[in-house]
């Protein structure tokens with residue numbers, strides 16, 4: 001990568017919101033969509049959602065997506081009445097809303113109960129190898145990975161399966177890995193009332209392995225170390241638990 005291109009990429013990552021202007025397809029920082037190409041950009045902590053994102057009911061969204069997906073398929077020249085293909089638009093619509101993008105809707109956020117830390121356990125708790133499936137928001141193809149979560153109780157504890165559910169909720173959105181990492185961390189900080197939270201994600205992006213550069217061997221690692229975790233001693237301790 002040339003230094004100019006690296007510089008461009010850094011500048012873009014600092015931008016909070018990437019907006020498209022009408023017509024000329026430039027972004028707020030004047031890079032065109034073609035300039036950005038296959039780079040995966042992190043444009044903010046919040047998933048960019050329209051103000052009227054929930055004006056349509058789930059049923060209405062599924063009906064609309066099925067129509068639009070049928071159109072994509074027709075444009076691609078696929079024979080729409082083939083037995084194997086005719087149910088696909090409805091299947092895709094249902095899968096988008098009820099499954100792989102269900103985490104866009106706050107009503108699907110897992111309900112989390114907290115318990116008092118009666119065991120007086122005050123070391124790090126580590127929940128490792130939480131398998132998740134997400135989808136890259138730049139190509140809409142899968143991200144498959146494992147999340148490792150750790151926290152040190154500030155007086156409350158959370159059922160361990162809820163950690164999996166929080167990961168799955170934020171994974172079920174069009175995502176970038178950096179945002180997924182930070183969204184999980186912020187959620188846990190809020191629920192547990194502590195900064196002492198760590199999230200590590202190790203994932204494969206199919207947009208890198210199945211297309212484009214077609215690199216099947218690489219993986220992407222991201223980490224959030226909050227509070228006491230942001231010290232070399234705690235990072236080493238956590239990584240020792242994870243055998244990283």
Ligand SMILES: [Zn+2]
Pocket residue numbers: 040136137138139140205207208
């Ligand atoms: Zn991608």
